[in-house]
Amino acid sequence: MAEITYLEAIRQGIWEEMERDSKVFCLGEDIGVYGGAFKITKGMLERFGEERIVDTPIAESAIVGAAIGASFAGMRPVAEMQFSDFITCAFDQIVNFAAKTRYRWNAPAPLVVRAPSGGGIHGGPYHSQNPEAWFVRTPGLKVVEPATAYDAKGLIKSAIRDNDPVIFFEHKKLYRAIKGEVPEGDYTVPLGKARLHREGKHIAVITYGAMVHVAAEAAEVLDREGVSLEILDLRTLLPLDEEAILASVKKCSRVLVFHEDTLTGGVGGEISARISEKAFEWLDAPVVRLAAPDTPVPFSPPLEEAFLPNAAKVIEKARWLAGY
Amino acid sequence: MAAMKPVGPVLVQGATAPSENEGDLSLKQEEIARRGHYFMALQREVEDRIERKLYRQGKILGGVYVGRGQEAICVGAGLVSEQEDWLYPCHRDLGLYLVRGVTPREIFAQYMGRVGGLTRGREGNMHMGDLKRRIVAIISAMAASVPVATGTAMALKFQRSRNIVFNIFGDGATSRGDWHEGLNLASVQKAPVVFICNNNQYAYSTPLEKQMACEHVADRAVGYGMPGEIVDGNDVMAVYRAVKRAADRARAGEGPSLVECKTFRMTGHSAHDGGDYVPDHLWTEWGEKCPIVRIERVMLERGWTTREELEQVHARIKREADEAIEWAENSPYPDASTLTEDVYEGSR
Ligand SMILES: Cc1ncc(C[n+]2csc(CCOP(=O)(O)OP(=O)(O)O)c2C)c(N)n1
Ligand SMILES: [Mg+2]
Numbered sequence: 001m002a003e004i005t006y007l008e009a010i011r012q013g014i015w016e017e018m019e020r021d022s023k024v025f026c027l028g029e030d031i032g033v034y035g036g037a038f039k040i041t042k043g044m045l046e047r048f049g050e051e052r053i054v055d056t057p058i059a060e061s062a063i064v065g066a067a068i069g070a071s072f073a074g075m076r077p078v079a080e081m082q083f084s085d086f087i088t089c090a091f092d093q094i095v096n097f098a099a100k101t102r103y104r105w106n107a108p109a110p111l112v113v114r115a116p117s118g119g120g121i122h123g124g125p126y127h128s129q130n131p132e133a134w135f136v137r138t139p140g141l142k143v144v145e146p147a148t149a150y151d152a153k154g155l156i157k158s159a160i161r162d163n164d165p166v167i168f169f170e171h172k173k174l175y176r177a178i179k180g181e182v183p184e185g186d187y188t189v190p191l192g193k194a195r196l197h198r199e200g201k202h203i204a205v206i207t208y209g210a211m212v213h214v215a216a217e218a219a220e221v222l223d224r225e226g227v228s229l230e231i232l233d234l235r236t237l238l239p240l241d242e243e244a245i246l247a248s249v250k251k252c253s254r255v256l257v258f259h260e261d262t263l264t265g266g267v268g269g270e271i272s273a274r275i276s277e278k279a280f281e282w283l284d285a286p287v288v289r290l291a292a293p294d295t296p297v298p299f300s301p302p303l304e305e306a307f308l309p310n311a312a313k314v315i316e317k318a319r320w321l322a323g324y
Numbered sequence: 325m326a327a328m329k330p331v332g333p334v335l336v337q338g339a340t341a342p343s344e345n346e347g348d349l350s351l352k353q354e355e356i357a358r359r360g361h362y363f364m365a366l367q368r369e370v371e372d373r374i375e376r377k378l379y380r381q382g383k384i385l386g387g388v389y390v391g392r393g394q395e396a397i398c399v400g401a402g403l404v405s406e407q408e409d410w411l412y413p414c415h416r417d418l419g420l421y422l423v424r425g426v427t428p429r430e431i432f433a434q435y436m437g438r439v440g441g442l443t444r445g446r447e448g449n450m451h452m453g454d455l456k457r458r459i460v461a462i463i464s465a466m467a468a469s470v471p472v473a474t475g476t477a478m479a480l481k482f483q484r485s486r487n488i489v490f491n492i493f494g495d496g497a498t499s500r501g502d503w504h505e506g507l508n509l510a511s512v513q514k515a516p517v518v519f520i521c522n523n524n525q526y527a528y529s530t531p532l533e534k535q536m537a538c539e540h541v542a543d544r545a546v547g548y549g550m551p552g553e554i555v556d557g558n559d560v561m562a563v564y565r566a567v568k569r570a571a572d573r574a575r576a577g578e579g580p581s582l583v584e585c586k587t588f589r590m591t592g593h594s595a596h597d598g599g600d601y602v603p604d605h606l607w608t609e610w611g612e613k614c615p616i617v618r619i620e621r622v623m624l625e626r627g628w629t630t631r632e633e634l635e636q637v638h639a640r641i642k643r644e645a646d647e648a649i650e651w652a653e654n655s656p657y658p659d660a661s662t663l664t665e666d667v668y669e670g671s672r
Contacts, residue, residue, distance in 0.1 A: 029527075029528065029530065030528045030529045030530055033529060033601050034528070034529035034530075034601060037528070055530055055534050056534075057496070057499030057527075057530070057534070057535045057536065058466050058467075058496045058497065058499045058500055058527055058530075058535070059499045059500055059501070060500075061500075061501055062499075062501075083464075085464060085465075086464070086465055088465070089465055089500070089501075089502075121386075122385035122386040122448070123386060123387070124386060124447050124448045124449075124451060125446075125447060125451070125463075125464075126451070126463060126464030126465070127386075127387065127464065293663060293664055294664075294667065295663060295664055295667050296446075296667075298445065298446050298447075298658075298663065299386065299437055299443075299445060299446060299447050299448035299451075300437030300438070300445030300446070300448075300657055300658050301385065301437060301657065302445075302657045302658060302659070302660045303437075303445055303446070303658055303660060303662070303663050305660070306660035306661075306663045307663060
């Protein structure tokens, strides 16, 4: 097995799917000659040609709309948003067309919308957002966000093979920062299944994406204080793996629900509600959430730092929970 | 309207001063050239410092987009604007801010995320506006400003104001639905707005032919029932004249126009992009059409300036930039405790 980056893992996954199935094709801005803003599609134009690596005008609504239409005709489109912040330009096509078409008239739309998301790169309000919650409240979509290279490859493959529209968030900060052992051949990671990133005894941290690694950093420190964190990496946000969430909650009895997205209306609210509905008797403390404050993502370094969750903030919440 | 049908691209070498009997220009030719030259050279210097010094030194973080080689467009348009007109610049239009009176101090501080910048550190780079100066900040999504500029213009018309709106965007932006919705609405409403396209022939790595199947952006105007004019975007005098015609039309209540400025992006898309996908001959060809060099040639030929005077202007601009950077570096970072202020009126 080779050690590759999160970015390379996604690239390999798409590449292998394109080799495997001629119905798979990619469309998006600057994905051809340039290989994409983050180089996910690098080399694909040369290998697969212009019909399968389609450089589009700046037109997110048309990109997703065309993906939906192509999926009706039997194709397996993978649409790239240059930044997840621009996915809003395609909002109507995603939430009103793609998400509802199977339910309304039994017309599945098997497509993937890939969207690089997340902050910590000095991108300011429009190159840092985590827009997953807008889609998690849309029945008919699936929403995925891998945290590791292994999962990134396995999940993009599952997303491409899935018969429903999948929004696939890729955390920009993980692209080159995270490496992992990834098998070269074919394998998939199932949608809708969480993964235990770290076993622990005292506090269940339920999280996903880049925050898995932030939680792991905090766990090392807390270990030395005798506080053991369990980290559940959700991997798929819609549908949620309720079984895995409840299992960790029941095991630890103290819970921290944690995401980089802002607090109000974030995925964490839904998770907390389910925990209090279905595992209330197992809880030894209130369900605690850690998320970014309810503001846009600011640009200036001291503001961005104050905005983003980090290990110190996890430690603070965990200490409070441990002492409750 | 018929008089302003699209004409072929004007890609002449020397900048063109108008003939004596052309139109009523509110500024004297010499004055346009002199002010145009100053603001173009100032934009160039400020952006060179940002992209080639401060960014590389790590003093500026995040994305950096400059307008190198395209300064004549925003500066030419800016010189047409009156102080009470509304400006909707895009990410290569620093010159428009300068003409309106935004200082290099404020610009450097903006880029460095300091409180002295126009957005107090909330935003970076060209994502800046100032309501008092009637400059509206872009959001990142290309063309999102087009319907917004239209709305400001509709309000000005409703208020019987003599003021108008100037909205600049790139060629790539014209692919977005917002662009088309905005132009259509403006035209139906006869909104007093001048739409100005910086057609630098690339959108990030995407060349024009992958962006649109018509030859000129100005060709799109006919579909919205407004005049479309093509102008040499590396000629500040020519841009001034074309935008002036469109502005006069808007002020006279005749509605919007589309002015397409043909130019070239003399950089990669942003500071992290070398632009390797651009064929070499385009760099050479367009490098020779530098709008600053061209206006200097005209000014010298016409006896409006001397070499010594031009050198003094450049030296003054360099001092201005030095001083402004020093000021910006002494401007504090925003305090982390201010993070949640101003999400709503009065929020802390
Ligand atoms: C809706 C949207 N999609 C993608 C982007 C990413 N992006 C930033 S600038 C740019 C190219 C813009 O091209 P153009 O409008 O021609 O302006 P130029 O940069 O050439 O001046 C792209 C694709 C964006 N800002 N907005
Ligand atoms: Mg362009």
